[in-house]
Amino acid sequence: NAGVTQTPKFQVLKTGQSMTLQCAQDMNHNSMYWYRQDPGMGLRLIYYSASEGTTDKGEVPNGYNVSRLNKREFSLRLESAAPSQTSVYFCASRLLRVTVDGYTFGSGTRLTVV
């Protein structure tokens, strides 16, 4: 099993460009999440999808959109990239047993906006 797969691993964008970060999990997990990690700060939730067909905003949703394409895939889109979006992005997933299961994380996407 691959777990949670994120693509790409690295990306450099110019200000104003758009791109989509892809995330797929093969564990039949119900919930999926996008976090960003910045130096000196904890992981901050951008958007999440509690189950297929639903998406909700997290702590820092501005400048992002998401699509839960199916149960396996949850993509994050930057419509017009800004330098403040330079960060490491992590996708995570979890079964719906909130009191038992930890999250499974992907290996991250390092994004630089110049």
Next chain:
Amino acid sequence: ILNVEQSPQSLHVQEGDSTNFTCSFPSSNFYALHWYRWETAKSPEALFVMTLNGDEKKKGRISATLNTKEGYSYLYIKGSQPEDSATYLCAFMMDSSYKLIFGSGTRLLVRP
């Protein structure tokens, strides 16, 4: 704004030392508390999910305790080894929410 605080921010110990870190979280609307281990250049890996006041979890030399009434959890590592070097994250989950709020982590370096 929910705040999850971890202390210390970083810790250097000698191989064989035992150590512990603290995670503080809101004591109201508690649902679950997660601990993760995050090695450099890897993804965070779940250590424990804790839900009950007084809960204690153990995995090898690592253990954790939980006090939901006062809003804190301790993570203990007994006889630290260089391979324990990592950032340890805690994360708080409120009831009726699917969202985890992460602390900024405690970075542990174990010197041989």
